[in-house]
Amino acid sequence: MKNSYEPYWPENVIFWGSGATAPLGMQTTFKIGETLFCLSKDHEMSLDERLNRVFPSVNDTIKKQFGALLALLSNQENSERQKAAELLGFSATRVSEIRNLYDWDTLKLVIKRCPQENDQLQLQDVYNLLDMHIQSGNGFYGMDQTFIRPEKLIMARRTLDMLVITFHKIGYQQLLSDAEKKKVYNQYYEFAKILTEFMIEEGLMKEKEFLYSDRNFYLFSYAVVSMNWDPLLLWLIFNAHREMNKSEMKPYIGIPPQPMKLFNDFAHFMAVRKIDSDTPGPWFPMNETAVQRLNDPEYDSRRVRIGKFYFPHGSHGFRQCPNCGKLTFYLGNQWKVDSDDLFPPLILPSLSPRKPRSEEEKKELEEGKYDVVQCTHCGSITELHHTSIVMQTNFKNGNPPFIEEIQRDMKVAIEKAEHLIFAGYSLPSDDFIYRSIFTAKRNIKERGTKCSIIGYLGEVGKDEWLEGDALEEFMKQHPDTSFTNTCQRIIDIFGKENVRGYSAGFPQVFIENGRVNEGKVKEMLWWPSES
Structure with a gap:
């Protein structure tokens, strides 16, 4: 007689969307559409006026460089492009590379062909129009009867991806410089710390009932499906776990007593670029293989629990190597909740930390490639256009293998929740x-x-x-x-x-009298209440 086999999966799955990070100043897809629409209206306002409207509180350096980049990607007079290149510190070679990758003028033509109502633009409409024609291999005529060639559409789509990432990076930079938003950000971190405490308490309860190598013990009772491309929630949870793992207050379990530590599983064995390091080398987060080995009774170093964290649409920090095809996850250069280089380096010098970790990265930076990140696997250089993100479109292309693997694992987690x-x-x-x-x-x-x-x-x-x-x-x-x-x-x-x-809304769902409340977090996670 065979026993039934029902593997444990988290009871709770959190779909973390853009509405959850909007209070931090991160643009939702609706807001991104508004920003793009305004920036594309070059027949009504000057570029400076448009930039001031969409980025009213952004510092002048970022705005000037952003404007210079748009000018560089447009069919401006050579003298105007030269001024833009000088402002950005780009050589003639770098200007040529950038203009062969991105095309702002073509993207503006595409935006004008999209449905617009009450000065509103849906981001998905832009991607749909681009992807429909890119996949068919056909171009189309713009509103002014200019024919847009298929190869130009590929450059326009690349430009759209670049702008979306840049908008979110600017939003994060603004968050760090705004006292009120930073106060809210700290509340989100308190929320992550309460989740950490819950998973410690849960582990202490479960260790009495299950083997340490059993999924019932080592898997958190919650998983996160991040519908966002930004890594904010993951970063807060990472830091909360790290703080607990290094704390003298961390619990010890078993005989002989071993520290119980918390980590995350990304559903793909990916390499995170080491955060506190002088080299571009990899740090591999936990996965179930490592956890089962560490939790085996033969090992006596520590006991580990992990939480599933899915990026089914990729992340701004995902770089796919153009040589080996493998994934490097960039999460900055310092273990700080308010790390100012959490987002990957971008094309604009003011939005790049410019902290090379190797001779190869230093050489590229000196040539004006401010967005470089070296592949942790083969050492090849990746740039911003190698970012792996799945955008809002009805015309789905094949995803990289690591995205497919994440989505397959996520699908089972959703089914079992x-x-x-x-x-x-x-x-x-x-x-x-x-x-x-x-x-x-x-x-x-x-x-x-x-x-x-x-x-x-x-x-x-x-x-x-x-x-x-x-x-x-x-x-x-x-x-x-x-x-x-x-x-x-x-x-x-x-x-x-x-x-x-x-x-x-957020953060009120876990706030009581201005402070993060443990009872409200518990009420959010468990319905009906486990008590």
């Missing part, structure tokens, strides 16, 4: 991949999957969880809002009885 938390993620109606996964999950799950939706409705938002008839009545009072629409989409899939909503 008992509680889905939509944290600032609205499940757009055209996001058919995730809607299909959720619908399939509903059909294979014997009992209903619980769903918690965290959105923001401004002053009318309620600092409480609503469910059942109370949630339904609240939705009727606030129709045609992102929060109500998200709730309705989830209700349509999982049923009203399995959905609750919180409409006061």
Whole structure:
């Protein structure tokens, strides 16, 4: 007689969306569309006016360099391009390289062909138009009857990716220089530290019941699916874990007692570029293979627990080597919560730390390649356009193997979860991949999957969880809002009885009287309450 085999997976899966980081000043996809639309309106305002409108509080150096880059990628007079190159510190060779990679003029033509209503532009529409024609191999005519060649569309798409990454990098730089936003950022870090404490407590409970090499012991009860490209939540959790792992307060378990430490598993054995290091060498985070070895009774150095953290759309820090094809994850040069070089180096000198770790990186920087990161595997140079991110488009190309591997592991985690938390993620109606996964999950799950939706409705938002008839009545009072629409989409899939909503947004969902509250974090994670 064979026993049933049901491997453990986290009960709670958090979908971390752009609405969760909007209070920190990180642009949502809607805001990115607004920014692109404004920057492309060169017939109505000067470039300086447009930059001041979209980046009102950004320092002049960044704005001037950003403007110079756009000028460099446009069909300006040679004298104007020369001035832009001098401002950026680019040689003639570097200017030629940049102009062969990126094309702002073509992107503006594409933007003008996209649907626009009330001065609004949907980022997905831009990607759809680009990808539809790139995949077909055909160009198309712009609004002024200029024919846009297919090879120009590839350069325009590369430019769009570069701008999205730059907008988020600028947002992060602004966060670090704004006292109020930094205060909120510290609250997010307190949230990460409470999650860390919960996983310590959970480990102390589970070690009495399970072997250390058992998934029931070493896997966290929560997993994160980051729908964002920024690494902010991961970075906060990394630092919270590191602080606990190095603390004298870390727990000891077993006989003889060994320290219990917390790490993360990315569902792919990727190399993170060493953070505190003088070389570009790799640091490999934990995965289940390493955890099972470390937790084996024959080893007596430490006991380890890990939490699944998925980047199914890639990350701004993902660089795929053009030579060996392997992935390097860049997370800056210092273990600091407010690290000013957390995001990868960009094309603009003011947005690059310019801290070479090898002769090869130093040589490239001296030639004006401010966005270089050396591959930790083969040593080849990667640049910004080697960033691996999956953008919002209905025309999906094949993803790199590491993205596919992450998505496969994530799909199982979602299927096995008992509680889905939509944290600032609205499940757009055209996001058919995730809607299909959720619908399939509903059909294979014997009992209903619980769903918690965290959105923001401004002053009318309620600092409480609503469910059942109370949630339904609240939705009727606030129709045609992102929060109500998200709730309705989830209700349509999982049923009203399995959905609750919180409409006061982040960080209020875990704040009580101005401080992060352990009880509110627990209420967010576990519904119904485990107590």
